[in-house]
Amino acid sequence: MLDLTGDILNWLAAGVVFPLMLLPLAALVFSARNSTLVATMLWAVLTALVAGAGVLFLTLAPRMEPALPGNAYWLAGFALLSAIIVAALGGPAKASGRLSVIAEPVVRVTGRIVMWLLILMALVQFAVVVLRYVFGVNFIFMQESITYMHGAVFLLAGGYALLTDDHVRVDIFYRGASKRKKALVDFIGSYLLLFPLCLLLFWTASPYVATSWSVGEGSAETSGIQGVFILKSFIPAYALLLAMAGFVIAARAGDILRERG
C-alpha cells in the first residue's frame, strides 16, 4: 500500500476531484439547451483539454516531482468513472447541483464535529498544566493529543468556514456589490485561485504523506502517540474539504450567474 498511497491521492485528485471541480464551469458554459449526452461529452472534452494542458505544462516544467499522472491507465479509468458519474447524474448542470447537495452536508458536519475538539483541547491542556506544575508529572501522549486536536480543528474546519463565509475578505467593493457581481467574484475566484491551490496541496502533499505512511511515522517519543502519518493525512483532507466547499460555492454562484442570460 505504501508507495500506492501517494499515487492513489494523485489519481483521485487528477481523475475524480479535478474533473468534478469543472462541473459548475461546464454547466455555465454549456447552457441547458444541450441534451444531457451532448453536455456531458462537451464537459469531458473540456476536462481533457484542461487536464492535457496541465500535464503538458508539468511535463515541460523541469524537475517535477512527483510526475503527474502517476499511471495513465489508472488515470483514464478514474476519468471514465467521473464521466459516468456525471452522465448518470444528468449532465453537468444537474450533476453540479446534485453533487453539491451531497458535498455541503459532508463539509458542514465535519466542521461541526471537529469544532468540539477546541473545548476538549483547552481542558486537556489545563489538565496537563495542573499535572505538570502541581504534581510534576508529564504524560507525553496528553501533550501530543493537543497537537492532534489543534491540527484537526484548523485543517478539518477550513472548508466549513468557507461555507459560512468566515474567511476574511477585503470587502470594500464586495460588500456593496450586487448579488450577481458577488457570484461572479466567487465563481472566478474559485477557478482562478482556490481550486489550483487545492490541487497544489494534493500534488505536494502526496509524496509527503506517502513517505510518512510508508514508514508508519509515529512520535519521536516512545510513549507518544504513534500516529503522525494520520496527522499528516489531515493536509490532503483539508485540501479535499476546501475543494468540496469551493465546489458548493461555485455551483451556487453558477446558478445565480445562469439565472439571466
Added chain:
Amino acid sequence: MDLFGDAGFCFCAFAGWLDIAMVVVLCALLMAGYPVAFSLGGTALIFAVIGLAFGVFDISFLKPFPQRIFGAVSNTTLIAVPMFILMGVILEKSKIAEELLDEMAKLFGSLRGGLGISVTIVGALLAASTGIVGATVVTMGLLSLPTMLRRGYDPAFASGSIAAAGTLGQIIPPSIVLILLGDVISNAYQKAQLEQGVFAPETVSVGDLFAGALIPGLMLVGLYLLWQVFVAVTQPKKAPAIPAAEMGSRAEVWKAAMKTLPPPLILIIAVLGSILAGAATPTEAASVGAVGALLIAGLRLAPKGSILAGRPAVVTSAAAIIGLILLTSFLDLRLGRESVSGVESAGIALAFLLFALTPWGVIASFIQLRREKTLSAIVDQSARVTTMVFTILIGAALFSLVFRGLGGDDTVRAALEATPGGVLGAVITVMAVMFILGFFLDFIEITFVVVPLVGPPLLAMGLDPVWLGVMMAINLQTSFLTPPFGFALFYLRGVAPPEVKTSDIYRGAIPFIFIQLLALAILSVFPMLATWLPGVLYQ
C-alpha cells in the same frame, strides 16, 4: 527550461520583475473581495506557473509547502491562538464585557468625559483578558455608543473612543498579534544571526514580546485617557457629565462594582502574571484562561438555587484551583520522589482532592451555557475564527515560498539597504510601508507576508528584536483604525445607530491615529520602554 526559447529574451527583462508584479497583482486581486487566504495562495501559484514558463522559477521551491503547513500544526506556541480565541469568545458571549461596561459607566459617568474614560478602561481590561478586537468593538458599540449619544456626546468623539479602545486588544498582552509576531520574529531573528555566522543564535520568545508590549500598551491607554480628559476640559459640549442625581448612591455603585470586577481581574492577573513571570508558556496560560473564562461564565449564568449544577459548583471549582496554586507554592507536591515528608504526603492527598473537584464546576458551567444555548455558538465561532487565521497562514506560506523563488528576498534586502539614512531610514521605510498596507490589509496578512521578508535584513542591522516586534505590533494595531478599511471602524459601522454617519466614525478615529503615531515616536526615542521589562524579567 524556457518555453519561449530564443524568442524569450524580451521576456527576460520582465521575468526579473515577477516578484514585484506578484505583489501588485495580489493587491489588485484582493480588492475584488475573494477571501484573502486563497487570494494569497492562488496568486502565488499563478506566478509560480509564469515563472516556470519563463524559466526563472525552480519548482522545488514549492516542495516544502506541506512541511510549512505541518509546521503550523506542530508548533506548540501557535496552539495558544485557538485557546485565547476560545477564551475571548466565552467572555464575549456570556456578556461579561457588558457587565463590566455597565459598572464602569456608573463609576465614572458623573465626571466630564467619564463615559469615554470608562470605555477606554473597559477596552484595556478586555484587551488584557482576551484581545479580540471585533468582539470588543461590537460589544462597546452596542452598549456604550447609544448611551453616549443620548447623553449628548459628540458622535465622532464617542465612536473614535470606542474604536480605539477596542484595538487595545492588539497590543496589550496576551494578544494574538503578539503571538503570531513572536513566532515570525523569532524565526527572522535566527535567520539573521545564522547569516551573520552566529551558529548558536539567541532566541526571542512570545513571552519576551508580551513583556515588551506591556508598558507601551499601558502608555497608549494613558495617552487615550489624556486625550479624552483634554477634550472634556477644552470642549465640554463634546463630552458632558451625567448629572450626579441620576446615578444612584455612591455606596451602591461601589458595592455592585466590587461584585462584577474581581473575577475578570483575577483572570487577567493569573493569565498575564504566569506568562510574564516565566512560570507558564502562553499556551499553558491560555488553557488556564479558557477554563477560568468558562467558570466566570458559569458563575454569571448559574441560578442561585441549584446546588449540583449551580453557583456552589462553580465557586468550589474556582476555589479548588486557587487552592491548588497556593498549595503548590508552599509545598513540593511532585510525585515519584525518593523521600516525601508527612506534611507533603498530606498535601499531595489534598491536592488530588482539589484536582478532583475542578471538573464539577467546569461541567456545571457547560450545563449553564448549554441551557442558555450559547455553548455550541461559542465553540462554533471559535473554530471558525481559528481556521480563518491558520488558513491565512497557509496562504501566506505559499506566497512567501514563491516570492523567495522569484528572488523577492534579494529585492527586499536590496531595497532596504539602498534606503538612505541607514538603519533608521530602513526602519522608517518598513514602518511606513506597514502603515500604508494597514489601510488595505488585515494584521494577520501583514504579519505573515511582510514581516518574514523584512525581518531578517532589519535584524541583521543590529536592531533589538523585541523593540522591533513591539513597534510592529503598535503599527499593526493602528491598521485597525485607519479609514477606509480599518476593521475596528467596519465593526463599529456594523453596530452603530444610523444617526452616526460613517464620516463621523472616520473623523473620530483620526485623533487616535495621531496618538498611535505619537506612541511610535516616543518608543523610537525611548526604546527602553519596550526592552526594559523583558530584560528585568528574563535576566
